Amino acid sequence: MEIIELERSISLAAPGDATELDFVVVDVETACSRVSSICQIGIVGFRDGREVFDFETLVDPLDHFSSFNTRIHGITEDHVAGKPTFGDVHAIVNRHLGGRVTVAHSYFDKGALGAACRVHGRDVVETTWLDSVRVAKRAWPQLSSHKLNVLSRYLGIKHKHHDALSDARAAGYVVVKAIDHTGIPLADWLKPANPRGGKAPKPATEGPLKGQRIAILGAARDGALGHWLSARGARVVASVGTTSTMLVVSSDQPFGRYFHASAPYRRALELQQAGGSIEIVSEEELTKRLDLDPRSTGR
Missing domain, CATH: 3.30.420.10 (Ribonuclease H-like superfamily/Ribonuclease H)
Known part of the structure; x- marks a missing residue:
């Protein structure tokens, strides 16, 4: 043959x-x-x-x-x-x-x-x-x-x-x-995975999120959500750590309903269980809480 x-x-x-x-x-x-x-x-x-x-x-x-x-x-x-x-x-x-x-x-x-x-x-x-x-x-x-x-x-x-x-x-x-x-x-x-993104935008001097250190699940910190958070005073950090005050689950995150299995979510949960004050919140919940429409500000 x-x-x-x-x-x-x-x-x-x-x-x-x-x-x-x-x-x-x-x-x-x-x-x-x-x-x-x-x-x-x-x-x-x-x-x-x-x-x-x-x-x-x-x-x-x-x-x-x-x-x-x-x-x-x-x-x-x-x-x-x-x-x-x-x-x-x-x-x-x-x-x-x-x-x-x-x-x-x-x-x-x-x-x-x-x-x-x-x-x-x-x-x-x-x-x-x-x-x-x-x-x-x-x-x-x-x-x-x-x-x-x-x-x-x-x-x-x-x-x-x-x-x-x-x-x-x-x-x-x-x-x-x-x-x-x-x-x-x-x-x-085919693109290298880089959920942290590049350099985070500088936080605004005032805003409803001033003093918050926020990590993002499912989106780059230099993306639209990172800019939206920074414009409201938050410091967007690269990963969940002991000084993080909030983990925001992006509406664009790729994990679907299984986002709770991701490493950042598990780390935030561990910190909560250890007595930490970190909060886990969805992008939608946070925008509603602030009574803002993200689409009107670039989201």
């Missing part, structure tokens, strides 16, 4: 044409503790929240199989006998990933592909990486684990754990569902 015949493709985008796909997802399985020992590769392409192509192949890692790894994925030396090496399939992998947004569930797969490229004397695949673990932690902070099998059960995704193609497909749907759940577009998931 020719290598290219291993590919199953549905409406495959042209090589390097990043505009045809929202993102691709890759997952690899390895034969042993060396991350370069890739023995299976799965790639799935997504556009408009739908799967539009997939690719899967077993790979001869040119390395030994450890019993530990085989117990995880079930792949043995017999399964890869006569299969292409990573050097053989590198061009196909590069065609699917190169110049695109590539999702992987943790950066293990990024490291494995990079190591395999070095071992086999191939160029490193140039792509923009997105960790679906980080996406899941932000979208569903209430979960105690963000492993792919746990997320698949929680989100109702059909999944066969430690099969490269199934893992790639599941990770892709985690991102699709996170975008739908939070309303955060793909482009914003």
